[in-house]
Amino acid sequence: MADPGPAVTLAAPGVAEGEGPGPLYVVGDVHGYLQALLDALHQAGIIDTEGHWTAGRARIWFLGDFTDRGPDGIGVIDLVMDLAPQAAAAGGYCRALMGNHELLLLGADRYGDQAVQSTAGTASFLAAWRLNGGQPADMERLEDHHVTWLSRLPAMAVEDDHLLIHSDTTAYLEYGDSVDAVNDAIHDVLQTDEADDWWDCFRRMTKRFAFRGETGPLACRELLDAYGGRRIVHGHSPIPT
Numbered sequence: 001m002a003d004p005g006p007a008v009t010l011a012a013p014g015v016a017e018g019e020g021p022g023p024l025y026v027v028g029d030v031h032g033y034l035q036a037l038l039d040a041l042h043q044a045g046i047i048d049t050e051g052h053w054t055a056g057r058a059r060i061w062f063l064g065d066f067t068d069r070g071p072d073g074i075g076v077i078d079l080v081m082d083l084a085p086q087a088a089a090a091g092g093y094c095r096a097l098m099g100n101h102e103l104l105l106l107g108a109d110r111y112g113d114q115a116v117q118s119t120a121g122t123a124s125f126l127a128a129w130r131l132n133g134g135q136p137a138d139m140e141r142l143e144d145h146h147v148t149w150l151s152r153l154p155a156m157a158v159e160d161d162h163l164l165i166h167s168d169t170t171a172y173l174e175y176g177d178s179v180d181a182v183n184d185a186i187h188d189v190l191q192t193d194e195a196d197d198w199w200d201c202f203r204r205m206t207k208r209f210a211f212r213g214e215t216g217p218l219a220c221r222e223l224l225d226a227y228g229g230r231r232i233v234h235g236h237s238p239i240p241t
């Protein structure tokens with residue numbers, strides 16, 4: 001038998017006892033660009049080249065919109081689902097919010113081309129999903145465990161005084177006046193079979209630009225007063241340089 005060499009004890013970096021939480025990262029709308037996400041996470045020292053969590057107690061929030069437009073939305077969801085238990089085991093976490101594209105994908109999967117009531121006329125989730133970059137390859141690979149996981153994502157969270165949301169809209173207020181109330185209300189909608197309620201939810205979460213212009217500061221204040229935090233961190237709408 002070959003000499004195994006001296007015993008080496010590896011200390012897990014970043015899992016030091018008695019320390020506070022690790023650094024907080026947020027990642028906006030990945031939209032199916034798995035390789036770009038892997039590269040960025042690796043560059044930030046959050047994963048290794050095999051895609052395994054190497055960030056110890058670091059905390060990372062994904063702000064939703066995993067699928068559509070780019071080629072591998074299901075791969076992005078699989079990565080985030082995979083990192084969550086690894087991060088937790090290392091003393092950190094990997095969590096995710098629900099974006100409007102999660103609602104779109106779930107709606108297209110569940111209701112297909114069934115007509116839904118829209119102020120803009122008759123619509124369907126499937127048609128809207130196709131129009132908004134839906135990838136047939138993602139739909140083919142969408143499995144029950146993805147649907148279950150996506151359906152349970154919270155719509156908002158407060159972390160380190162940051163109010164984390166997907167969309168730059170005050171429409172969240174239509175679902176409740178606390179973080180838990182909003183998350184429960186949207187979760188409840190997705191437990192029903194009411195396609196119109198699902199559609200309303202999708203429409204509201206697709207609104208944007210509430211924080212721009214003269215009324216922007218007031219809109220920010222309204223959300224922060226209701227949900228807590230001192231700064232809003234959102235995805236959804238690119239902010240031009």
Ligand SMILES: [Mn+2]
Pocket residue numbers: 029065099100101166167235236237
């Ligand atoms: Mn979005």
